[in-house]
Amino acid sequence: xxxxxxxxxxxxxxTLTRLQVGIVGAAAIGVTAVLFTVAQFQGVxxxxxxxxxxxxxxxxxxxxxxxxxxxxxxRLALTLLMSAxxxxxxxxxxxxxxxxxxxxxxxxxxxxxHSMSGVGxxxxxxxxxxxxxxxxxxxxxxxxxxxxxxxxxxxYIVEYGRGRLAYWIRFFVDVMVGLPSIVAGLFIFAFWVLAxxxxxxxxxxxMALAILMMPIVxxxxxxxxxxxxxxxxEASYALGIPRWRTIVxxxxxSASAGLTTGIILAVARVxxxxxxxxxxxxxxxxxxxxxxxxxxxxxxxFVFNQAGSAFAVAVARAWTGAxxxxxxxxxxxxxxxxxxxxxxxx
Amino acid sequence: xxxxxxLFILVLIVAIATFLVWKAIPALRVAGFHFFSQxxxxxxxxxxxxxVAAIAFGTVLSSVVxxxxxxxxxxxxxxxxxxxxPRRLGTVGGYLVDVLAAVPSVVYGxxxxxxxxxxxxxxxxxxxxxxxxxxLFQNKSNTFGRSVFAASAVLxxxxxxxxxxxxxxxxxQVPQANREAALALGATRxxxxxxxxxxxxxxxxxGAIMLGLGRALGETIAVALVLAATFNINxxxxxxxxxxxxxxxxxxxxxxxxxxxxxxxxxxxxxxxITLAVNMAARAVVYRSTRIAEGKV
Numbered sequence: 236x237x238x239x240x241x242x243x244x245x246x247x248x249x250t251l252t253r254l255q256v257g258i259v260g261a262a263a264i265g266v267t268a269v270l271f272t273v274a275q276f277q278g279v280x281x282x283x284x285x286x287x288x289x290x291x292x293x294x295x296x297x298x299x300x301x302x303x304x305x306x307x308x309x310r311l312a313l314t315l316l317m318s319a320x321x322x323x324x325x326x327x328x329x330x331x332x333x334x335x336x337x338x339x340x341x342x343x344x345x346x347x348x349h350s351m352s353g354v355g356x357x358x359x360x361x362x363x364x365x366x367x368x369x370x371x372x373x374x375x376x377x378x379x380x381x382x383x384x385x386x387x388x389x390x391y392i393v394e395y396g397r398g399r400l401a402y403w404i405r406f407f408v409d410v411m412v413g414l415p416s417i418v419a420g421l422f423i424f425a426f427w428v429l430a431x432x433x434x435x436x437x438x439x440x441x442m443a444l445a446i447l448m449m450p451i452v453x454x455x456x457x458x459x460x461x462x463x464x465x466x467x468x469e470a471s472y473a474l475g476i477p478r479w480r481t482i483v484x485x486x487x488x489s490a491s492a493g494l495t496t497g498i499i500l501a502v503a504r505v506x507x508x509x510x511x512x513x514x515x516x517x518x519x520x521x522x523x524x525x526x527x528x529x530x531x532x533x534x535x536x537f538v539f540n541q542a543g544s545a546f547a548v549a550v551a552r553a554w555t556g557a558x559x560x561x562x563x564x565x566x567x568x569x570x571x572x573x574x575x576x577x578x579x580x581x
Numbered sequence: 582x583x584x585x586x587x588l589f590i591l592v593l594i595v596a597i598a599t600f601l602v603w604k605a606i607p608a609l610r611v612a613g614f615h616f617f618s619q620x621x622x623x624x625x626x627x628x629x630x631x632x633v634a635a636i637a638f639g640t641v642l643s644s645v646v647x648x649x650x651x652x653x654x655x656x657x658x659x660x661x662x663x664x665x666x667p668r669r670l671g672t673v674g675g676y677l678v679d680v681l682a683a684v685p686s687v688v689y690g691x692x693x694x695x696x697x698x699x700x701x702x703x704x705x706x707x708x709x710x711x712x713x714x715x716x717l718f719q720n721k722s723n724t725f726g727r728s729v730f731a732a733s734a735v736l737x738x739x740x741x742x743x744x745x746x747x748x749x750x751x752x753x754q755v756p757q758a759n760r761e762a763a764l765a766l767g768a769t770r771x772x773x774x775x776x777x778x779x780x781x782x783x784x785x786x787x788g789a790i791m792l793g794l795g796r797a798l799g800e801t802i803a804v805a806l807v808l809a810a811t812f813n814i815n816x817x818x819x820x821x822x823x824x825x826x827x828x829x830x831x832x833x834x835x836x837x838x839x840x841x842x843x844x845x846x847x848x849x850x851x852x853x854x855i856t857l858a859v860n861m862a863a864r865a866v867v868y869r870s871t872r873i874a875e876g877k878v
Contacts, residue, residue: 320661323678331684413795
């Protein structure tokens with residue numbers, strides 16, 4: 236006799252069922268539809284907005300009448316919170332969808348095999364081959380510089396760092412994560428191009444990217460090294476193994492999956508950086524494979540330059556470049572996420 | 582060796598400041614104190630006439646408007662992910678916000694120019710017609726499009742992931758026992774959030790917002806693409822025009838002469854100083870709040 240176990244009706248709070256809330260929603264849409272046919276309203280966005288506002292008012296009103304003030308407030312607040320998440324995801328969908336749509340319009344095999352050398356402002360054709368080469372080289376240089384330094388700094392912070400110095404290093408690594416990318420570019424320009432007279436080059440761009448990448452590598456590696464259980468370290472010490480051997484053969488291997496994830500995400504992050512390239516690689520229309528002498532292009536820079544043009548053919552190239560860039564960056568992000576799943580420490 | 586790597590990062594910050602100051606000196610000597618009051622930017626003209634007044638103002642204005650737009654959305658999204666969504670959905674939502682952070686800024690700029698700006702025109706027009714009693718929304722030019730408001734909207738989308746991600750971490754730090762205690766007293770879920778989750782998170786969320794501000798101040802490419810550069814101090818955010826320090830560097834660098842480049846470095850130094858101050862303050866606030874949450878203070 237399950238029915239007798241329910242509390243007496245007087246003690247039960249009256250609550251709205253999902254169906255009843257759904258009816259409020261349907262009513263809001265219905266009223267909006269009537270409003271739009273009768274009055275001078277138009278547009279899909281306006282329709283959604285009016286229906287949404289009506290729903291908020293309706294839900295709060297009905298809930299206030301049936302469930303009381305506190306529940307009405309609760310429902311209103313929770314609906315607004317969930318709308319915020321929805322609103323946050325709208326731009327994501329819009330960016331990806333629109334870039335895909337526009338990018339596919341001008342895509343062709345030639346885009347990946349040709350440079351912009353000898354392509355006039357009104358000519359169609361041309362491609363981003365030179366820019367893709369540039370980006371690969373610059374990101375490789377940035378990785379070679381920043382990954383060892385970043386990893387060592389993370390090892391210092393987690394394994395050795397005690398007291399003041401470690402605190403300040405950690406603090407300034409965090410501050411450097413927020414360094415504007417254009418400032419990193421300006422620094423390399425002032426240091427490498429102006430002070431040392433070395434000129435624009437892919438290598439200069441690689442150094443600027445390395446400055447941006449280093450703090451990201453440190454932060455990500457730090458988090459991963461902290462996840463390595465102290466038991467592992469202590470077991471190693473108990474066997475008489477010195478600290479540096481413990482770090483090299485116990486701590487780093489057990490954190491390797493996580494470290495790889497962090498590094499890949501850092502690579503993804505700097506691959507899309509445009510501003511530093513502008514001041515260090517400067518841009519170049521022809522293929523240049525040597526990153527150590529002369530200006531070079533890069534994929535983000537290519538997109539920026541083409542986007543700044545007034546001609547439709549250039550803008551179409553910009554969209555295809557943007558699609559390529561997004562594809563590379565998202566691929567890296569997804570690979571990094573898949574590696575996280577294989578990470579036994581998380 | 583590991584200490585060396587750590588010290589290298591400290592040295593790097595000092596080196597950035599040193600080289601920017603060193604290479605900015607010639608330009609600062611030419612401009613003198615007018616560097617901070619002059620609005621125009623003609624460093625290569627005879628006589629040279631340039632200053633950061635307009636672009637520094639534009640930097641701060643666009644970032645502040647972006648913050649006003651993004652803060653409610655980011656905090657709402659973070660609260661939904663930690664407090665309301667089932668665990669699985671929360672993780673997926675977190676990933677999606679991370680993807681939003683991975684999209685390069687040049688793509689946001691391109692998307693802003695061709696997708697967002699035209700779609701914001703009706704909204705800007707509506708604000709200018711119906712809300713012009715607020716001076717901010719006045720538009721005497723009656724043209725709409727590449728305004729500070731549009732740039733701020735793009736900036737808002739770009740800093741949303743960082744504000745949301747850090748707020749999410751902060752809300753996660755609130756002990757589960759706080760929530761359970763509130764629920765056991767009969768609080769509704771909103772009351773639980775308001776009374777058990779938000780108060781201990783306040784300083785952490787403030788830090789998250791300031792980090793978002795730091796990111797917005799330094800954002801270059803998206804703003805350079807969206808804004809139609811003008812050099813004036815104008816509070817009417819719906820009117821086309823405006824400029825920021827970072828965007829000005831990006832657009833003027835290619836054509837600048839030697840004094841022009843030094844002048845740009847000087848403006849970059851101002852940007853560096855502003856963002857360094859904002860970031861340091863933000864980190865200090867976040868550090869303090871996480872240490873309080875971990876019970877160390």
